[in-house]
Amino acid sequence: MENVKLIATDMDSTLLTSTSELPPDFERYVLKLRELGVDFAIASGRPLYTLSDIFSNLKEDMVFICDNGGLVSYKGKILFNSLIDVSAYQKMIRFVEDETDGVAILCGLDSAYISKKNEQYKSFLYTYYTKITVVEDMRKLAVKADKFTIYFPGAGSKAHYDRIFKPQFVKEFSVVISGTLWIDIMNKGIDKGKAMKRLGDYMHIDSSQMMAFGDTYNDAEMLQSVKYSYIVANASEGMKQYANYITASNDDYGVIKIVEELIRRKERRA
Helix, strand or coil, X not given: CCCCCEEEECHHHHHCCCCCCCCCCHHHHHHHHHHCCCEEEXXXXXXXXXXXXXXXXXXXXXXXXXXXXXXXXXXXXXXXXXXCCHHHHHHHHHHHHHHCCCEEEEEECCCEEEEHHHHHHHHHHCCCCCCEXXXXXXXXXXXXXXXXXXXXXXXXXXXXHHXXXXXXXXXXXXXXXXXXXXXXXXXXXXXXXXXXXHHHHHHXXXXXXXXXXXXXXXXXHHHHCCCEEEEECCCXXXXXXXXXXXEXXXXXXXXXXXXXXXXXXXXXXX
């Protein structure tokens, strides 16, 4: 563990508590890790502007894997992003609006876009998208976007994935379940694990020097891409196969417990 140089963690139900709060003294841990030569990454389905707002005091010190790997930012510098073709996401919008009961969200680089008919969900969605643009007709959008999200107010994302979205889109795109309320679609080959590989190449480190934390299906590739892979105790059923270790739940600050252990080991070795 003493050789770890990059830590990445999912946000919801992993780093954040059930009430969406960061662990106490989170900033102090990030800065201490930096002193010890360890970079800290947030690996999330949320966009860069949301993560920059949440971690405004740390955004020049942190790494952000945004939109499930659709964009990677290293301490304020964008290393990578993968834009979905306009005609492709317009097809997704039509499918969601015509064939499902989900809420279509286009994740543009500068804002999330929702239809006026779904404006009732705007206040809830602000937790995840701090910039939201309401439009009359989603089908006419032609903006730069790296992720398309379907929100299910009644939950059941896995059932929708298995029955509808996997057979419809998985051959051409990366399609992942991001908790009970969400399905995310990115370009083929985009996931958090590939983002870790890109960071490793940029930082000149390999998987044996990486640690990652997750709780659900969109974290699987990230967990498989590193040596020190942890799921939290509250992880989704079936996630044990993707991780080498288990830590305490998000409400018991499982991520921070391992971070504290890493800091102690690094300090003893120094």
